Amino acid sequence: MTYAAPLDDMRFVLNRLAGLPEIATLPGFEDADPDLVEAILIEAGRFAGEVLAPLNSTGDRQGCRWFDGKVATPDGFPAAYQQFIEGGWHSMPASTDIGGQGMPALVSSAVAEMWKSANLAFSLCQMLTMGAVEALANHASDTLKQRFLPKMVAGEWTGTMNLTEPQAGSDLSAVRTRAEPDGDHYRLSGSKIFITWGEHDVAENVIHLVLARLPDAPQGTRGISLFIAPKFLVNPDGSLGARNDLVCASIEHKLGIHGSPTAVMSYGDKEGAVAYLVGEPNRGLEYMFTMMNHARLNVGLEGVAVSEAAYQHAVAYARGRVQGKPIGGAERDPIIHHPDVRRMLMDMRARTEAMRALAYCTAACMDRARHHPDPAVRAPNQGRVELLTPVVKGWCTESSILIASTGIQVHGGMGYVEETGAAQYLRDARITTIYEGTTGIQANDLLGRKLVRDKGLNAGALIRDMTAELDALALTNDADLSAIASAFKAALGAFEEATAWLLARYDSDPREAVAGAVPYLKLTGIVVGGWHMAHAARIARDLLSAGEENTAFLHAKIATARFYAEHVLPEAAASRDEITTGAGSTLALEEMSF
Amino acid sequence: MTYAAPLDDMRFVLNRLAGLPEIATLPGFEDADPDLVEAILIEAGRFAGEVLAPLNSTGDRQGCRWFDGKVATPDGFPAAYQQFIEGGWHSMPASTDIGGQGMPALVSSAVAEMWKSANLAFSLCQMLTMGAVEALANHASDTLKQRFLPKMVAGEWTGTMNLTEPQAGSDLSAVRTRAEPDGDHYRLSGSKIFITWGEHDVAENVIHLVLARLPDAPQGTRGISLFIAPKFLVNPDGSLGARNDLVCASIEHKLGIHGSPTAVMSYGDKEGAVAYLVGEPNRGLEYMFTMMNHARLNVGLEGVAVSEAAYQHAVAYARGRVQGKPIGGAERDPIIHHPDVRRMLMDMRARTEAMRALAYCTAACMDRARHHPDPAVRAPNQGRVELLTPVVKGWCTESSILIASTGIQVHGGMGYVEETGAAQYLRDARITTIYEGTTGIQANDLLGRKLVRDKGLNAGALIRDMTAELDALALTNDADLSAIASAFKAALGAFEEATAWLLARYDSDPREAVAGAVPYLKLTGIVVGGWHMAHAARIARDLLSAGEENTAFLHAKIATARFYAEHVLPEAAASRDEITTGAGSTLALEEMSF
CATH class of the missing domain: 1.10.540.10 (Acyl-CoA dehydrogenase/oxidase, N-terminal domain)
Structure with missing residues (x-):
């Protein structure tokens, strides 16, 4: 590939x-x-x-191959x-x-x-x-930082996140792994599953971060602490010491990301795994959440990335494969000339570009929120990051599954043969809507914590910014920009209606509101992606007017933005309808009738 | 499972x-x-x-395992x-x-x-x-029928279809396999790929139907003949004779349907494979097409079937898995109580039921078209079968990919682990939109041969039948039926608009029309599926009023139909927009810019 x-x-x-x-x-x-x-x-x-x-x-x-606790x-x-x-x-x-x-x-x-x-x-x-x-x-304390951070940053040692247990997946309050105090450290015992790169042969040590409960910990999410448990203990001089009492019991046989070992980790089969408390007791979940925005943005980027790779793969095949005479085409034209193949490629391309714009612009907000000297700039940027992070995570990953699947379709029968490589993108993409919080979790976060908690403050700011783009588009009489503006206006209207409905409904009937959470996440992604694409088209048009070079790229950007407006943005109204009229029917069926 | x-x-x-x-x-x-x-x-x-x-x-x-031409x-x-x-x-x-x-x-x-x-x-x-x-x-001739049919019907011998060659997939005009006359039979030489169950160990003989060219055949699709080439020759007394000169050169390593051997077949490596001409020379493709409707209906049914299986699998998991407290639910409620899990299950269920109704009703039209004594009944039923067969094939299979993927999502992280079984449905479903004609091929058939060729005659009859259902729904004042009618009316309107646009545009700009072929296929499936679901809900309501038993099933049917109306039918307007306003942007990008 x-x-x-x-x-x-x-x-x-x-x-x-x-x-x-x-x-x-x-x-x-x-x-x-x-x-x-x-x-x-x-x-x-x-x-x-x-x-x-x-x-x-x-x-x-x-x-990856597991043998006797080791992974190759x-x-x-x-x-x-x-x-x-x-x-x-x-x-x-x-x-x-x-x-x-x-x-x-x-x-x-x-x-x-x-x-x-x-x-x-x-x-x-x-x-x-x-x-x-x-x-x-x-x-972590300075001592722990000094001992672990430099080698982890350099990549000489790798790190993991041990959250999930068989009974505790989306619901981390059910974590059972125990930590017993033992002098200046703790002893961990318990099982963790789905530990990405939990054991491997690419670096000499693995530093596990593990969620566990202290003996006197309160029930639920407020009784979970965060620990460091290294595979090999680290001597005061920084050299590696004894093997810790933790072992990779097996690795999963997964649909995709086969090159990434997904470990079942067993802690404390003997005397208990030596571990060090990070920060204060019982604040482990809170600490995990501080890094969640970045991690979720990163998984959203996986959606962008797999989509881009699947698109490149499909374009290369469509340029080379000759099959049938396209309508209005010539006898030996490759399949990229078939209108439906173009439709598939444009769909992959347009969604990927919109997703990239959304993800990068959200990362930029994160930079401003952390580094801007003016708190009046930091605050709204932080609000934007919080609002859009679940959307980047949820929408880009959900889209990547469709895009990778379309990539297979472009290949026809060859797409189903593994050697071609197209199928791997679908198999790899399929995890991205699940790990680091499923799409349902992202959508509940978007709705409950990000939209409702501030009574629509950050969502309102977003709507104002998008409306400003609509106003800017209205000043041109360019045919492409006008077509884009028209579709974007309708989609933005759908977003506003759904937002208002959810804000009004959440208090009175939270179940009905939550029934529309995933459609709302999708709607938000589509519309915010459309905003960035519209903005991109307007910039491209301005650059062309100003005589900018790389005209092929700029023309392509406008064409792609118009495709997005005419083929993707119409989905916004359907999502709005699902939210505002469909909540009752989502919940109507008796459980026994499923 | x-x-x-x-x-x-x-x-x-x-x-x-x-x-x-x-x-x-x-x-x-x-x-x-x-x-x-x-x-x-x-x-x-x-x-x-x-x-x-x-x-x-x-x-x-x-x-399946290949060794030395044999397949286990x-x-x-x-x-x-x-x-x-x-x-x-x-x-x-x-x-x-x-x-x-x-x-x-x-x-x-x-x-x-x-x-x-x-x-x-x-x-x-x-x-x-x-x-x-x-x-x-x-x-086939009576002689060939007597020799081969009884054992094939009984399943003692199995049959295959040898169409595809590396350069001839969707485009069968490019078939190169050659047939040379040799006395009362022919000798085949050439390579065929993607031969489903082309070699195996479940029956004693395999009867290959092979598309090939006679020496004097015209170029293109009019020069292709159909041959029988048995793995073992058949003696006049019906016993098996010598091994024919054909061999399974390898089998494909595929994304799914691993239990089905997909063979690369090599004919005539030595003296040429003995083969018998079916019917007249150069009419092979036509003969293949006579069985195409049935085969495509069957692949459409695969979409229904995999969706049903994925749904059952997801429901079973959702009933058993406890994770978090659902909004408005209790502490140990299984995840089926989470609104978003219900949304996913309802989506799987509603689409599957609509697809089943579409597929079976189309099969019923086929029965009437073939068996009804009155030609005035046969003709419109045949028209309906021809119109809807590509929709059954294309829409049910495309939907099955989404449904199987949703099934994985219901399982969360466990869905990504192969042992759970959810992922297999996605991998298996993924071939169904490709073989027996890709979705693009189905959509071009729907648009070019089925909609445009009769100037919308059969589509018009379909629209009249659907409008009649709308009229019937208007006579009730039941809240569920009214909600369904309202959504169905909007979707039917979208279908009518897209149909009219395509009929008007196909002659003047076929490329623009064809650019909307797949969205039109999807639109047709959604709306016709919605028609059947609306009809089903009305029947269920009537049966309930009449005191019919099995009330849980009938109530569930109405609830599911309403979900379909409120969550799936809104997609119709988006598909219409893609068709009627999006054709230009599908075709706008320069090939070099991809």
Whole structure:
């Protein structure tokens, strides 16, 4: 499989839509000058295409192998990982104070998209490690930070998140893993499942972050604490000590991401696994949530990334495959000339570009929320991040399943044969709507915590910004922009109606409101994606008028935005109808009648 | 995996919607009396649940194994196949004159749905054989029929369809396999791919139907002839003779249907494979098309069947899994109480029921078209079958992918682990939109041959019938029926607008019309499915008023129809918009810009 980073679109979104030039001026981002960012994008694209992409199907075919508690990753993974950390890619997203390069989340989002497109299974190792790094950097004691962080940031040691237990998935209040105090540390015992990269052979140590209960802990979510449990204990001088009492009991046989070992971890089969408390007791879930926004944005980016890879794969096939004479075409025309193949490719392309715009712009809000000197700028940006993070996570991943499936369809029968590679994208994408919180969880977060809790404050600000774009579009008489504006206006209206309905209904009948949560998440994604696409088309038109070069790209952006407006935005009204008229029928059937 | 045939819904659709009582009175269906049909449904359901379903995951995990031209099917398949033919299930759908049981297509559709739900990979063997039987029964000489048909109908020998070659998939005009005359027979040479059940160990002979070109054949589709090439030659006394010069060169490594061997067949590596011409030279494609309607209906039924199985699997999980406290629910409530889980299950259920109604009612039209004594009844039924067959094929299969994917989502993380079984349905379903003509091919058939060629005659009749249902619904003041009528009216309007637009546009700009072909197929499926669901709800309401028993089923039917109306029918307007305003943007992007 080949992959070429979509640098033109990435640059456009970074610089024109998401505001990188402005973000690069914020305190802490002094190093993110345009030349360096450009160099990073080019080199990352090269690494993704040349090193990671060739291992994607190897990893899928071979998978990971478990034997006696050890896990062998696919051929080529350990060497590629070594190259990855030696090239500094692992530490790149971290801030400078902990050994990273201090790049904005916006820039590291683009780079992360490349790793995920090229090799989703491989990319998860870094993602989980950096999530653990973020949790430790924010909440661990200086001693723990000094002992673990530098090697984790560098990628010499990797990190994991141990949340799920068989009876505790979406509902973490049911966690049972126990932590007993034992001098200056604790002893863990219990089982954790679905531990991504929980055991492997690419690095010498694995630092597990584990949710567990202290003996006197209150029931439910307020009795869960966060612990560090390293695979090998770490001596005071930083060298590796004894093997800890934790073991990978097995790995899962999954639909996809075969190159990523998903471990069942067993803690404390003997004397209890040595573990260190992070922060204060009983605040583990809260600590996990501080890193949740970033992790969820990252999984949303997986949706963008797999979609982009599936699109590139489908385009390459459609350019090369000759089959039948297209209507209005010539005898030996490849199938890309068939109108329905174009429809499929445009659908994949338009949704992917909208998703990329949404994800990067949300990352930019995160940068402003964290780094802008003015609290009056930070606050609304933080509000926007919180509102849209579940949408990035839920909508981009749900869309990626459809897009990857369409990619198979473009290939016809060859798409069903595994060697072609198209099917892997569907299998890989299929986890993204589940882990790091299912789409249902994201939608409940969007509705309950993000829309209703502030009584629509952040949603109102979003609607105002989108209305402003509509006003700007109204000033042109360009045919494409007018068509886009017309579709966007209708979709925005549907979003406003659904938002108002949900705000009114949530208090009086929360079950009916929640029945529309996932349709609302989808509606939000479609409309906000449409906003960014409309904005992008207007910018592209302005650049063309101003004589900008790269005209092919700009014309394509306008054509793609119009496709999105005419083919995707009409779905908004259907989602609105589901929410505002369909709640009763969602809940009507008796349980016994299913 | 467990599977229980949905007998209540099957009976309702057969008897109340599709008109089995009337069809059973048609000439040739004398044996289809209610008692026998009921016995068949019950026994078939038992066989599907007890014999075939337990082998479904075995077949998936183990797959087929190729060695030296031979193929071993999964453990248990040969024995189950033997039971299948001994029970008379194989010959059941055939007409009495060739050794079958003379059941209406309507009844055998319900039975076929069961085989496909329980074990799609297994069911393909019979489906392909009966397709070959149909082609031979209609077009082969009496000598060939006598030699091959009885054992094929009985299932002692199986049949295949050899159409595809590497360069000839959707475009069969590119077929290159050659047939040279050699006395009273021919010698075939060439390669065929994607041959379902092309080689196996469940029966002693395989009768290949092969598309090939005679030496003097015209170019393109008019130069293709149909041949019989048996794996083992058949002596005049019916015993098996020498091994023919054809071999299974390999089998494909596929995303799903692992229990179904997909063969690469090589003909004539030595002296040429002995083959017999079916019918007249150069009419092979035409002969294939005579059986196409039935085969496509059957693949549409696969969509229904996999959806039903995925639904049952998801309901069982949702009833048992406890996770979190649902809004308005209790602490230990299983996840079926969560509003979003109900939404997913209702979505799966409502679409599946609508698809079943569409597929069975189309099969009933086929029975009337073939068996009704009055040509004035046969003709419009034949028209309806032709119009809706690509919709049954395309829409039910496309929907099944979404439904199977939703089934995974209901399972959360467990859905991604293969042992759970949910993922298999998605992997199996994914072929159904591709084989027997991709969705794009179905949509072009619907638009070009079925809608435009008769200038909307059959589509107009369909619209009149649907409008009549709307009129009937208007006579009630039941709240559910009124809500359904309101949504159905809007969706029907969208269908009428899109139909008129396509009829007007096809001549002037066929590329723009064809760009909307797949959205039109989807729109047709949604609206016709909605028609049947509305009709079903009205019947259920009447039966309840008349004091009918099984009230839980009837109430559930009304609730499900209303869900369909409020959650699925709104998609119709979006599809209409795609067709009527989106054609230009589908075709706008320059090829080089993809």
